[in-house]
Amino acid sequence: MGTFWTGYDPTNAGYATPGIWRNMDGTSFDTDHIGWFKVIENSPTDWQAFLLGGNGTTYQALNGIGYATSTDGINWTRRQTLFTTSDGVAWRNQSVWMPSVVKTGNTMRYISSAQTTRT
Numbered sequence: 001m002g003t004f005w006t007g008y009d010p011t012n013a014g015y016a017t018p019g020i021w022r023n024m025d026g027t028s029f030d031t032d033h034i035g036w037f038k039v040i041e042n043s044p045t046d047w048q049a050f051l052l053g054g055n056g057t058t059y060q061a062l063n064g065i066g067y068a069t070s071t072d073g074i075n076w077t078r079r080q081t082l083f084t085t086s087d088g089v090a091w092r093n094q095s096v097w098m099p100s101v102v103k104t105g106n107t108m109r110y111i112s113s114a115q116t117t118r119t
Helices: none
Strands: 033-043 046-054 064-070 077-084 095-104 107-115
Touching: 033 095, 046 095, 064 095
Parallel strands: none
Antiparallel strands: 033 046, 046 064, 064 077, 095 107
């Protein structure tokens, strides 16, 4: 079983309000967008998320995977950058995307897609 999600619209704007925004500092892996937000609810006050971030607008803009936590499943705090295309790992130096996490007991297994530069 999972959690049933409805759009969070605290201002009655007619659309869901994001609980975490892209990092607009101009240098982080998630400067232009975030997506593929994968959430694990450990308890009603302990949530974890893995998210894709990017710079730019092409497939090459899938620049990294981050980790965030929440106490309510709505408001999120960035905790850590896990992987980026610029961290020196050859098999993911072009793009990294589609984070997924499987939790069994206290063990989490992370799976994602990645692409290397063609030579």
